Amino acid sequence: MLTGERPGGNKTNTSPAENYYLARRRTLQVVVSSLLTECGFESAEKAAVETLTEMMQSYITEVGRCAKANCEHTARSTPTLSDVVITLVEMGFNVDTLPVYAKRSQRMVITAPPVTNAPVIPKSLVAGQKRTHPAYIPSHFPEFPDPHTYIKTPTFREPVSEYQVVREKAASQRRDVERALTRFMAKTGETQSLFKDDLTAFPLIAARPSSIPYLSALLPSELELQALEETDSSEQDDQTDTENNHNNNIHDDPGADKENAVLPPGGVVPTVKNNEENVIDNPYLRPVKKPKVRRKK
Amino acid sequence: MNRKKDKGFESPRPYKLTHQVVCINNINFQRKSVIGYVELTIFPNVVNLNRIKLNSKQCRIYRVRVNDLEAPFIYNDPTLEVCHHESKQRNLNYFSSAYTAAVSAVDPDAGNGELSIKVPSELWKQGDELKVLKVYIEFSLDQPKGGLHFVVPDIEGSMAERGAHVFSFGYQNSTRFWFPCVDSYSELCTWKLEFTVDASMVAVSCGDLVETVYTHDMRKKTFHYMLPIPTAAPNISLAVGPFEILVDPYMHEVTHFCLPQLLPLLKHSMSYLHEIFEFYEEILTCRYPYSCFKTVFVDDAYVEVSSNASMSIFSTNMLHSGMIIDQTPMTRRCLAQALAQQFFGCFISRMSWSDEWVLKGISGYIYGLYLKKTFGVNEYRHWIKEELDKIVDYELKMGGVLLHPTFTGGKEKENPAPHLHFSIKHPHTLSWEYYKMFQCKAHLVMRLIENRISMEFMLQVFNKLLSLASTASSQKYQSHMWSQMLLSTSGFLKSISNVSGKDIGPLIKQWVDQSGVVKFYGSFAFNRKRNVLELEIRQDYTSSGTQKYVGPIKVTVQELDGSFNHTLQIEENSLKHDIPCHSKSRRNKKKKIPLMNGEEVDMDLSAMDADSPLLWIRIDPDMSILRKVEFEQADFMWQYQLRYERDVVAQEEAISALEKFPTAASRLALTDILEQDQCFYKVRMQACFCLAKIANAMMSTWTGPPAMKSLFTRMFCCKSCPNIVKTNNFMNFQSYFLQKTMPVAMALLRDVQNLCPKEVLNFILDLIKYNDNRKNKFSDNYYRAELIDALTNSLTPAISINNEVRTVDSLNADVRLILEEITRFLNMEKLLPSYRNTITVSCLRAIRMLQKNGHIPSDPSLFKSYAEYGHFMDVRIAALEAVVDYTRVERSADEFQWLLDMVQNDPTHYIRHKILSMLAKNPPFTKAAESSLCNEALVDQLWKLMNSGTSHDWRLRCGAVNLYHTLFGLTRPSCLPLPELGLVLNLKEKKAVLNPTIKPEQGPGGPELPPAMVFTSSLEEEHVVMEPLLGGLALVPGLGLKRKAETPLGSPPEPGQILQEEPMVKGAIKSRFPTQDEEDIDMDTVHDSQAFIYHHLNMLDRPSTPGKEPPTMEQTLMSMPATPVPLFSKESTSSSKHGGEHHHHHHHHHHHEHKKKKKKHKHKHKHKHKHDSKDKDKDKERDSHAFSNSPASGRSMRSPSLSD
Secondary structure (H helix, E strand, C coil): CCHHHCCCCHHHCCHHHHHHHHHHHHHHHHHHHHHHHHHCCCCCCHHHHHHHHHHHHHHHHHHHHHHHHHHHHCCCCCCCHHHHHHHHHHCCCCCCHHHHHHCCCCCCCCCCCCCCCCCCCCCCCCCCCCCCCCCCCCCCCCCCCCHHHCCCCCCCCCCCCCHHHHHHHHHHHHHHHHHHHHHHHHHHCCEECCCCCCCCCCCEECCCCCCCHHHHHHCCCHHHHHHHHHHHHHHHHHHHHHHHHHHHHHHHCCCCCHHHHHCCHHHCCCCHHHHHHHHCCCCCCCCCECCCCCCCC | CCCCCCCCCCCCCCEEEEEEEEEEEEEECCCCEEEEEEEEEEEECCCCCCEEEEECCCCEEEEEEECCEECCEEECCCCCCCCCCCCCCCCHHHHHHHHHHHHHHCCHHHCCCCEEEECCHHHHHHHHCCCCEEEEEEEEEECCCCCEEEECCCCCCCCCCCCCEEEECCCCCCHHHCCCECCCCCCEEEEEEEEEEECCCEEEECCEEEEEEECCCCCEEEEEEEEEEEEEHHHCCEEEECCEEEECCCCCCEEEEECCCCHHHHHHHCCCHHHHHHHHHHHHCCCCCCCCEEEEEECCCCCCEEEECCEEEEEHHHCCCCCCCCHHHHHHHHHHHHHHHHHECCCEEECCHHHHHHHHHHHHHHHHHHHHHHHHHHHHHHHHHHHHHHHHHHHHHHCCCCCCCCCCCCCCCCCCCCCCCCCCCCHHHCCHHHHHHHHHHHHHHHHHHHHHHCHHHHHHHHHHHHHHHHHHHCCCHHHCCHHHHEECHHHHHHHHHHHHCCCCHHHHHHHCCCCCEEEEEEEEEEECCCCEEEEEEEECCCCCCECCCCEEEEEEEEECCEEEEEEEEECCCCCEEEEECCCCCCCCCCCCEECCCCCEECCCHHHCCCCCCEEEEEECCCCCCCEEEEECCCHHHHHHHHHHCCCHHHHHHHHHHHCCCCCHHHHHHHHHHHHCCCCCHHHHHHHHHHHHHHHHHCCCCCCCCCCCHHHHHHHHECCCCCCCECCCCCCCHHHHHHHHHHHHHHCCCCCCCCCCCHHHHHHHHHHHHHCCCCCCCCCCHHHHHHHHHHHHHHCCCCCCCCCCCCCCCCCCHHHHHHHHHHHHHHHHHHHCCCHHHHHHHHHHHHHHHHHHCCCCCCCCHHHHHHCCECECHHHHHHHHHHHHHHHHHHCCHHHHHHHHHHHHHCCCHHHHHHHHHHHHHCCCCCCCCCCCCCCHHHHHHHHHHHHHHCCCCHHHHHHHHHHHHHHHCCCCCCCCCCCCCEEEEECCCCEEEECHHHCCCCCCCCCCCCCCECEECCCCCCEEEEECCCCEEEECCCEEECCCCCCCCCCCCCCCCCCCCCHHHHCCEEECCCCCCCCCCCHHHHHHHHHHHHHHHHHHHCCCCCCCCCHHHHHHHHHHHHCCCCCCHHHHHHHHCCCCCHHHHHHHHHHHHCHHHHHHHHHHHHHHHHHHHHHHHHHHHHHHHHCCCCHHHHCCCCCHHHCC
C-alpha cells in the first residue's frame, strides 16, 4: 500500500474519496495501537496515538515517494522490490532485520481494512474513437491522448466562389467599413455640414490645417505601401496575361508608347552605386572642417 | 529697328563689376531675419567716378564703405509707392505710365539703381588711374516680403526638426530684394558666397562648395562657395534648410536636396535626371557649363521651377513615388526645362530685356527636342499644337505679343504695344499671363527658324554660342571677353547667318519685330472640268492681335492617288489658288490609297463625293506659321482625315471640326478612333469629349446604349459580368488614360430632359463602387479623382420652386447618391490622404458644383476652411477657386474682401498670386456691368494694393494691375464720384483741354463720365491738378511730395551716415526720378537702418529665443498716429484707411500747408540742387552730428516697404 501515490488534495476530495482516506487512517490507527499493545502499553492518550499515526504515515509516504523516484530514475514506471530496499537503506533502515521482525512471535494480526469504493475519476469528454497504436509503435509507449485534444470539426460552409458575388461582397464590405469608420470619426470629432437645417445629414470631418501639409500629401500612405508589397510578391502570376496584350501595343505604336518605356522599374538605383559608394567625392559629403585657430588682432 | 551693330556690349554704368562677395553670417528663422554684407569689386570706366548706383530693395543698409572709407549713400525707391497716396487719380493709364517710369528710374539696364553711393572724395584721385574700388555694404533683412521666403512650420522642436527652410525667389531680376547688387542680367562677375547657418542645416547656393567650416562655438557651419564663371546677380540663389542630401548615383557632381522624410521620393524622382543631361550635352555637343549641379526641393515655392547658376529650386510638390503615374511626366518635363535654362538663361545671359526672347526661345526649343526624343513625335506635335493654340487664342483675345520690343532713344513715351494696359518695356511691368505667352511664342518662333535653316544648323549655332561663351568664361576679366557670354538678338541673328548662310530677316521681321498672329479662312471648290482644286485663302488682319502674312504656305492635298504637297504664295491681293489634281475621280476601283507616310490603306470610299478625287485638304500642316486656320471642308473629308491621316495634329483638328457635324458617320469615325489602340492616346481622349457632344446633338436619333458605354464595358469590364469593372491594372498607360477620361466624358451626356441619363449615372456609381486597387502596382488616386469629376459633370441644375432654401429633405434621389459618395471620399481622405490630395480637390469642386446648381445651400464656409494656410497647395487653390466662384455668383462683398485680405496677408506667395489671377479670370464684376460690389472703398483698396501694397513682388503687383483692369478698365472707375476738376491746363501750349486721362473708355455699358478738368504743366510728366476743395494745388504724377522731409531727424553716431536738412522747411519736392534729382535721400530708410543697428546689437546679445520685439520699439511705433489733423478731415479719413501708415498723417499735414509754397519753390529747388551739391557734404557732416541724439532715431522697426 503506497500512500505516496496519492498526494495532497485530500480536503478537496469528494465524499467517497474522503471515506477512503478516513478508512486508511483508521487502519493506521489500529496498527499503531496494536504495536503499542505489543510493546506492553495498556492505554494511550489519543493525542499520542494521533502523533504516532502521523509519523507512521509520513514514514511510509516517504518510502513510497523515494521508491518511485528511484524507479523513475532507472527509466521504469513501476517500482520493484529493489527500489524499496534501496530506499530503506538510504533512510538508514537495516533491511536485514526486517524478515526477523516480520516473523516475530508476538505479532498481532489485524484484519484487513474494509473495502471502500475507490474514488471515481470524473469521466473525461468522450469524443471520437480513441486511437490505438499503429503497428510500428511498440505497445509500451504511452497511449494517444484523448481524441478531444486533437480532433477538429469544421463548422464553415463551402465558400462562394462566383466572381460577381465575390466582387459585390468585397465592394459592399469595404464600403460599409469605410462608411462606418468615417461616420465614427465624424461623430467623435469636429464636423462641417453642407446643410444648415440638418447638421448630421452628410457629416464631413472638419478640415484641419497641418503644420507640414506636404508630408501627408506626398508620401504614400502605409496602406498603399503595404499593398505595393503584396502586389510585388503576387506580381509574377498576375502579369502574365496582361503582359501579352501589353507587348502588342508596344510593337504597334512605338511613338506613343514611349512613356511606358522611360519609366524605370520602381526607381531602382543601379547596382554600380554600392561598389562606388566609397569613392564618391561630393563636397556635401565631406566632413565639416574644424575652425582654424586664428590669432586675435 | 535699332540693333547695335557688332559693337558688343556697352555697359550703361560708368564702371564694370568684376567680383562680388556675398556673406550672410546670420540667418534667424525665429525672427525671419538675415544679416550680412556684400563687397563689390569694380573697375571705373571713367575718370572721377564719384557716384555708384546699385540695386537694393527691402534691405536695411547701415554702412557703406568704399576702399575702407565710409561713404555716404542715398536710398530712394520710387517703386515702393508708385503714385503718392494723396493723389486722387484712379485710372490705370495714369498708373501704368507712373509705374513704368518708377521701374525705369531704378532699372539697372539703364544704369540706375535704388542705392546711390557717393565715392569719398579721397578716392577721386585714384580714379584718375582707374584703380579698383571695393564697395563694402553691410545690410540686413527683417521679415522680408520678397526675395527670400522663410517657411517655418509651427510645431515643436528645433528649427531643423520642424523642417524650417528659407530660399530665394523672384520674378526676373529680383536679387536686389535680398542683397545689394547690380541686379542686371548683363552685368557679369565672379562670385564668392558665404553662408553661416545652424550646424543642422545645409546652405545650397551657386557654384562650387569649397569647404564647410564650423564656427568657433561649433554650433554653426559656414558654407563657402566659389563661382568662377562670370554670372549675373539675378542668377544667384540660395536655399537653406535641414535638407536631406542625395548624391546622384549616375553623376556624382550632381547633388539633390529635399526636405526631411522625403528622401525616398527624391531618389525615385531624380532617377531619371542623368538622361536629360546626356541628351542636352549630346545635341549641343557641349558639356554642361558648370562644374556641379544642385536641385533643391522646397515648400511654398514661388514657381514650380526656377533655374539659377548651377542650381535649380523646385517645388517639393513635384516629388513623387514610383506608384504615381500622372506626375511622372510632369516632373520630368520640369527637370528638363530647368536644365535647358542652365545652358541658355543662366550660363548664357541676355544683353537686355528686348533680347529675352532669344534665351527663352532657345531653352524652350531644346526642351521641345527633349520632349520629342523622350515622349515621342506624337507627344511633341501635340505639344506644339497646344502651344500654338494657346498663343493664338491669347493674341486674338488680348492683342499681340511682341518678342523684340525696340525702344528708340528719344521718345520714351512711345509704346510699342498700345493695346495693353501695361508697359512691355520692363519685365517687371508685364502681366504674368503675358510673360508666359511670351515664352510660348519665343520657342515657337525658334521652331520656325529651325524650319527655315534646318535643325543641324540650328544646333551648330547653339554650339557656337556656347563655345564662345565658355571660352570667354575662363578668361580673366581684363581680357574684356565676358560680354561674349551675353546674348543679343543681333548676335544671335549674326550667328545664324554665319552658320547657315541663309537670310532669315523676313521671318524675324514678321514674328519677332512685329506682334500678332495670322488668321486664315480657307474654303475650296473642285472644278471637275479642269480637274483643279480652287482654293481660297482669306486673311483677317484688321482685328486686334492679327497681322498680315505674305509669303509661302504649304497645302497638303490627299487625293485618291496619293498625298501631294503644294507650296502657294500668299500675296497681297491673290485670294484664289488653283491647284491641279493628280488623280481623276474614279470610283469602284478597288485599290489601296497611298498616304503621306508611304503607307497604303484600304478605304471605304462610299462616303465621298463621286465627282471629286479629294479626300481631305490641310493648310499649313507643319505649323510653320503662327496662325489660326478656319478651313471649310465637307464632313466626310474630316472623317477621312480623322481615320486615315497619321499626323496627330490633323486628327485633333478633324475631331474639333467634327463637333459641328453630329451625324451617324461622325459617330462611327470617332468610335473607331476610340477603339484603335495604335492611335495616340491624347487623340482618343479628345475623341471622347467630341463624341459626348455629338451624342447630345443627336439626342433624338441616337440609338443603342449611351455613347462610350459599351466601349468602356468591352475594354475595362469583366467578361462574365459586364457591369463590374476589372480590378485596376494600370500597366498600360494608354489604357489608363482612356479609362480615366471616358467616364468624365460620358457624364456630359444629356437626355431629352437635359439630365444626365440614369443609366450613365448608375454606371459611374458602379465604377466607384467596384473600384478595386489592391492588386495594382500604381496608385489610383488620379483615377478616383476623375470619377468624382465625372459625378460633377453629371450634375444639372436643380428644379427649384420659389427659390426655397435647400434642405436635406428636398434632395433629389440621384443627387443624394452622389453626395454620399463625395462625403465618403472626402472623409476617407482625412484618414488615408491620396497623393497631392487629388481626391479632396475633386470633392471640393464637386461640392461647389452642387451648390451652384442649387442642390445644396450655397455656402462658402467649407471652402474657406480648406483655403486656410496649412492645407496642401492644390487643395487650397481648389478651395479658393470655389470661393472666387461663389463671390461672383452671389456677389458677396464679404467673400471678396476676405479674398483680398488673403492676397495681402497669406504667407504663400503663389497663393496670393493665384487668387489675383483667378479673380481676374472669373471676376465678381467687370467694367461693362454695374455691380453693388463696385464702390469707392474697393477702388481705393485695390489701388492701394497695386500702388504700394505689392511693392515686394513684381508678379503680384502686375496681378493686381490685371485685376484692376478687369474690374474697372483703363479709365477712372465709374463708381467713383466725379472728380471736381477735370480741365487740363497745358502750360506748354498755354491752353486748357479736357483731361485725357479721364476720358471715358468706349465700351458698352460703362456710364460716360462728364468731362473733368485737370491742368497739365509744361514739365514732362508733371501734371498739376487743381483741387478746389483745398484751394491749393495738388501735385500729381512725377512730382511727389518729399514726404519724409518733415519728420524729426535722427542721425547715427557712426561717421559717414548722411542726412540732408535742406528740404525741411520748404517741404521741397522730391522727384521720384533720381536721374533728375540725385541728392534726395529717403529719411525713413536712414532711420530704419539706424534703428535696426541698435536693435540688432541688442538682439545679438540675446539668445535667439522666440519672443516679441523689444517693447520700447512697439511703443514708439504706436505713439506716432496720436494726433490726426482735424483741418483736412476728408483727406485724413481717406488716408487713415491706409492702416499702419501712420507717419503719413504727419506729412499730410505739412503737405497741405505748404501746397502753395511748393508750387513756387519747385523750380528754385531744382536749381538749388545743382549748385548745392558740392557744399552738401560739408553740411551733411555737420548735420549728422547735430541730430545724433534725436529720440526719433529708434523710431521705426519698419521699412517703408512694410508700411502696411
